[in-house]
Amino acid sequence: MNSARNKKPYKKFALALSLFLLVVWGILGTGASLAWFVDVSDEVTNIFHTAEFDLVVRHRVEPGKWVEVDANTPVFNNEALYEPGYVQIVYLEVENAGDVAFDFHTAVSVIGSSVATNKFGQQFWLHEYLRFGIALAGSEAEMDEAVSTRGKAVSLSTMKLQNYSTEVASLEAGEKAYLAIIVRMPEEVGNEANHIEGAPQVELGIIVKADQQK
Numbered sequence: 001m002n003s004a005r006n007k008k009p010y011k012k013f014a015l016a017l018s019l020f021l022l023v024v025w026g027i028l029g030t031g032a033s034l035a036w037f038v039d040v041s042d043e044v045t046n047i048f049h050t051a052e053f054d055l056v057v058r059h060r061v062e063p064g065k066w067v068e069v070d071a072n073t074p075v076f077n078n079e080a081l082y083e084p085g086y087v088q089i090v091y092l093e094v095e096n097a098g099d100v101a102f103d104f105h106t107a108v109s110v111i112g113s114s115v116a117t118n119k120f121g122q123q124f125w126l127h128e129y130l131r132f133g134i135a136l137a138g139s140e141a142e143m144d145e146a147v148s149t150r151g152k153a154v155s156l157s158t159m160k161l162q163n164y165s166t167e168v169a170s171l172e173a174g175e176k177a178y179l180a181i182i183v184r185m186p187e188e189v190g191n192e193a194n195h196i197e198g199a200p201q202v203e204l205g206i207i208v209k210a211d212q213q214k
Contacts, residue, residue, distance in 0.1 A: 054098030133157030
């Protein structure tokens, strides 16, 4: 009899623990659902994979004037109204400020995007219709020349977003590289990305990854 009575507190504790875990599970499940449906990040705009390398990235605000970029520095105009034929170019300076040579490549990332409805009544994501490209140069003047006309910029920008540049650059200690990053909506995009409600928006960032030279 004493043995049976002694088990009751443990049953109550087990029941209370089960209820507690059920509440925690419900909270976590709700949080996961919210994260799934809300595709926006307010914390990180740019991602730099640098390992042990001393890599510095700067953004050009006007010819000859550069401002260092950190994880939260916007470099794209995220208020841009993309339509067929629209082209946006940003300019970066990448410096090896350390003593060890490295290779690096660059990408454009989608850090926030909203869904819209097109002329056919179908939902679409704006970033799926955008393309990007990179003009790599050894000087600011050479970079400017590479995208001096709209035709040149368009011909360079054929990759889908979030794909790394196919061109890998090498930087010795103290060297700099210059990049013109083009993001555009191709002219041939039609009503599949033409919204009738819920104006589509996209927030873009950059990814720069430095690796040990092979």
